[in-house]
Amino acid sequence: MSLPFTPQxxxxxxxxxxxxxxxNVYATVAVLGLLVRAHLFTLPPTLHLLEAxxxxxxxxxxxxxxxxxxxxxAFDLIWNALQTFVRVPVAGxxxxxxxxxxxxxxxxxxxxxxxxxxxxxxxxxxxIRAAVTPSPEPFSNIGLSLTEDAVAIGLVWFATQHPYxxxxxxxxxxxxxxxxxxxISKSLQTLFRGAKAQWQRLQLxxxxxx
Numbered sequence: 001m002s003l004p005f006t007p008q009x010x011x012x013x014x015x016x017x018x019x020x021x022x023x024n025v026y027a028t029v030a031v032l033g034l035l036v037r038a039h040l041f042t043l044p045p046t047l048h049l050l051e052a053x054x055x056x057x058x059x060x061x062x063x064x065x066x067x068x069x070x071x072x073x074a075f076d077l078i079w080n081a082l083q084t085f086v087r088v089p090v091a092g093x094x095x096x097x098x099x100x101x102x103x104x105x106x107x108x109x110x111x112x113x114x115x116x117x118x119x120x121x122x123x124x125x126x127x128i129r130a131a132v133t134p135s136p137e138p139f140s141n142i143g144l145s146l147t148e149d150a151v152a153i154g155l156v157w158f159a160t161q162h163p164y165x166x167x168x169x170x171x172x173x174x175x176x177x178x179x180x181x182x183x184i185s186k187s188l189q190t191l192f193r194g195a196k197a198q199w200q201r202l203q204l205x206x207x208x209x210x
Contacts, residue, residue: 004042007102009163011110014095016159016166018114019173021091022121024152025083026066029090030059031156041160046097071145073133080126084119091118117170124177131184 005013021028033056035041049055069079095114099107125148132140159166 005163007099010098010101012163012167013159014098014110014114015117015170016155016163018091018095018117019121019170020152020155020159021094021114022087022118023125023148024063024066025087025090025118026059026063027149027152028156030056030063031153032160033059035157035160044098044100046100047094067149070148071142073141076129076141076145077126077133080122080129084122087122088115088119091115117174120174120177124181127181127184
C-alpha cells in the first residue's frame, strides 16, 4: 500500500513521535491508533497492529495507570526509571516499522535515531522530575506531569499533520532540555559542595571541642 508521505516526511514523523514516546509512550501509541481510526493518518502495513482496538484499549488503560502513577512525588521517579525499558525500545521499534520502505541500513539507523531521541526526552524528563520532586508541595509535580502528557499527545498529532515543523519543534525542545539539565546539574553540584563544606565545618568544630 502506498503511503501519503514521502520517506523524508515519514522520518520527520518518526522524530516527533519518538520524542513524544520518551515522555509518554502509552499516549503516543494510543493517539497514533486513534488518528488512524479517525482517518486522519495512515500507518504502513508493518504498524497496522497499532490501529487494532485491543492495542488502542491496552494503550489507553496503561496511559490511565501512568497518569496517576506519574503524579505521585517520589514514586514517579521509580516509575520513570522502570519506563526506561519501555519508552526507548518501543520508540525504536515504531521507527523501524514506520521506515520499512527504506533500505535495511537506513531503517536500522532510523530505529537507532528514534531510540536516542526517546532516551533524551525520557532522560530530560527524569532529571527535571528529580529536581522538582523534593518540593514540599505536590502541585509543581502534578503540573509538570500534566504538561508532559499534553506535549506528548499534541506532538504526536502535530507530527502527523505537519511533519517537518514537528521535527523542528523537537530539535528546539532537545536543545532546551540540554540547557535545563545542565542548569540542574550545576545547581546540584553547588548544593552538594555546600553540604560537604558544612559537614567539614561541623567535623572541625566537633574536633576542637574534644
